[in-house]
Amino acid sequence: EVQLVQSGAEVKKPGESLRISCKGSGYSFTNYWITWVRQMPGKGLEWMGRIDPSDSYTNYSPAFQGHVSISVDESISTAYLQWSSLKASDTAMYYCAREVEAAGTVYGADYWGQGTLVTVSS
Amino acid sequence: DIQMTQSPSSLSASVGDRVTITCRASQGISNYLAWFQQKPGKAPKSLIYAASSLQSGVPSKFSGSGSGTDFTLTISSLQPEDFATYYCQQYNSYPWTFGQGTKVEIK
Numbered sequence: 001e002v003q004l005v006q007s008g009a010e011v012k013k014p015g016e017s018l019r020i021s022c023k024g025s026g027y028s029f030t031n032y033w034i035t036w037v038r039q040m041p042g043k044g045l046e047w048m049g050r051i052d053p054s055d056s057y058t059n060y061s062p063a064f065q066g067h068v069s070i071s072v073d074e075s076i077s078t079a080y081l082q083w084s085s086l087k088a089s090d091t092a093m094y095y096c097a098r099e100v101e102a103a104g105t106v107y108g109a110d111y112w113g114q115g116t117l118v119t120v121s122s
Numbered sequence: 123d124i125q126m127t128q129s130p131s132s133l134s135a136s137v138g139d140r141v142t143i144t145c146r147a148s149q150g151i152s153n154y155l156a157w158f159q160q161k162p163g164k165a166p167k168s169l170i171y172a173a174s175s176l177q178s179g180v181p182s183k184f185s186g187s188g189s190g191t192d193f194t195l196t197i198s199s200l201q202p203e204d205f206a207t208y209y210c211q212q213y214n215s216y217p218w219t220f221g222q223g224t225k226v227e228i229k
Contacts, residue, residue, distance in 0.1 A: 035218075037166075045158070045166065045209050047218040061217035062123075095165055106213050108156035108171035110178075115165050 002026040004096055004113035011119045012086050019082040020116045022096030029077035030054040033099040035109060036070060036081050040092045050099060051079060086120045093117050124148050124212050128221035134229040139200045143224045145193045145210035154214035157186055157195045160223075161206045169208075170195065200226070 007021040022034060035050040049060035053072045060070070069082045079096060094116050097109035125148035135141050145155065153173035158166040168177045170186040173193055183198045197204055205228055210221040 044223045045160075045211070045220045047211070047220060050218075059216050063217070097166075097168075100171075106154065107175075108154075108168065108211070108213055109158075110168050110171070112165040112167070 002098070002111050004098060004111055006094075006096060006113040006116045009117040009119070011121070013122055014086055014088055014120055016086050016120075017082070017084050018086055018118065019080050020094060020118065022079045022081075022113050024077045024079070024098065027098075030074055033101055034070075034072065034079040035097050035099050036068075036079075037095045037097060038064075038092045039095065039115075045095075048081070048094075052101075053077075053079065086118075088120050088122075090118060091120050123217055124151060124215060124219050126210055126212055126219050126221040128208075128210060128224045130224060131222065132225040132227060134227050135200050136229045137200055137202060141197045141200050141204075141226060143195045143208055143210075143226075145188075145195070145221050147191045147193075147212055147214075150190045151212045151214035153189050154212055155186075155188070155193050156211045156213065157184075158209045158211065159204075159206045160209065166209065197226075202228075 003025045005023045030053045033050050036048040038046045048064045051058045051070045072079045096113040098111045099109050100107035127146045129144045155173045157170040160166045174186045185196045207223045207225045209223050
C-alpha cells in the first residue's frame with residue numbers, strides 16, 4: 001500500500017528554523033517526484049515546489065524560492081521541507097504529494113500525505 | 123504564471139443532481155490538468171489527471187474533459203460524500219498553479 005506519512009504538528013516562534021518530513025512507503029521512492037503544497041487557514045492550495053528523489057533536482061515556485069528548501073534522503077525514503085527563519089505568515093497546513101512522471105511526461109499527483117500543521121507565533 | 127480560474131466559486135446542489143465545475147487557464151496548457159477533492163480537515167484527494175483520466179479507485183461518476191484553456195469536472199449524480207471543495211491544477215509549466223476552489227454544498 002502506497003503511503004506518505006508526514007511529521008507531526010509544530011509550534012514555533014518567528015525567526016526559528018524548522019524541518020518537516022514526508023516518508024514514502026509501499027513504492028520505489030526514487031521513481032516518483034515529491035511535491036509540496038501550502039494551505040493557509042481557510043484558504044486554497046498553493047504549489048510550493050517539487051523534487052526528484054533520484055537526483056535531488058528541484059523546482060520552486062517564485063513565491064517560495066529563497067524562503068524554503070526542499071530536500072530528500074533517499075536512504076530513508078523521506079522528503080523534507082525546511083525553513084531557516086520562520087515568519088508568522090508561514091502558519092499553514094503543509095502537504096506533500098507523490099507525482100507520477102514517466103518518459104518526461106508528468107501525470108500529476110496521485111497520493112497525498114496527511115498534512116503537517118505549522119503554527120508560528122510569538 | 124498561468125492563472126487558473128474556477129467557476130462557480132460555490133454552488134448548492136441536491137443529492138442526485140448532475141454538477142459541472144469549470145476551470146479556465148489564462149493560456150493554453152494542452153491537457154496537463156488535474157482535479158482534486160478536499161473535505162474539511164482532510165488532505166486533498168486526487169480525482170483526475172491529464173484532464174480526463176480517472177485516478178485509480180475513483181468512481182466513474184466523476185469525469186473530466188477539455189483541452190487548451192477550458193476544462194470541466196462533472197459529477198454525474200451527486201451523493202452525500204461528494205460535498206467538498208474541488209480544485210483544478212495545471213502542471214503544464216512552472217510554477218504549477220491551482221484554481222481558487224469550488225465549494226459544493228448541500229441545498
